[in-house]
Amino acid sequence: MPALLWLDAAFVSQLFENGVCKTIAEARDWICASYPEQAEFTTRTLKRFMQEHHIKVAQHLSQEELESEVRTATEEIGGVPGRKTMQGKGIPSQYTQHRGNYLLPAGVLPSAAHAAEIYRGSNGQLTDESTFGQDPLEGQPEKQNRREQIFQNKIDTKLGGFNYIVSFTVNHSYQPIQ
Structure with missing residues (x-):
């Protein structure tokens, strides 16, 4: 009402x-x-x-x-853990008013290779490139074909082949292949 x-x-x-x-x-x-x-x-x-x-x-x-x-x-x-205040710097918007992004002249920054040398020279450790994701049999087509055949045979004998797997997973029935 x-x-x-x-x-x-x-x-x-x-x-x-x-x-x-x-x-x-x-x-x-x-x-x-x-x-x-x-x-x-x-x-x-x-x-x-x-x-x-x-x-x-x-x-x-x-x-x-x-x-x-x-x-x-x-x-x-109260304060928030990890929060840093700008004590003595004034209002942040006024403090950063004259700052901006500027183009750096050529040669100011070192090249990537030189920067890596400098970093390693100051006891820094860079992660070296990994071979993960690269085919170790690249450039060896016979071995690649053999590997694919072995994989296909294992799928066929253990799980009944790709068609069998797909028919169950498409219908969200995972029980037979678990």
Whole structure:
């Protein structure tokens, strides 16, 4: 059942938009003063009326109030592990204002090979290239064909062939091949 059928939603909305009321309790008191014959409703009923009519209470904070709230919230929460503050550097957006990406002149950075030598010379360890993913039988087509035949024969004898595997896996029936 809708709340406060006699009350005009535009009137309530204007109370908050014009800054006459800042809270729902203030609005209830204002409405009770405006309509003394209808003063028998609660703040909760007015809140329900506002939800039904999509009326929102916009509470704007001044800059001082906002800074105070942020200061209070950060003091209550405390520091965050791993968080580093820029103490003594000022506001980050002002600190980084004059920084930017610039093109480096040629020859400023060493080549990749020279950089690797420098790094290894300062006791750094680079991961050497791996042979993983490279075919050890590359360039030996006879051995590659033989390997493929052996693999195919094992699949055929152990699992019944690729057609058998595919027919079960396509239908999400993995039991026979587990």
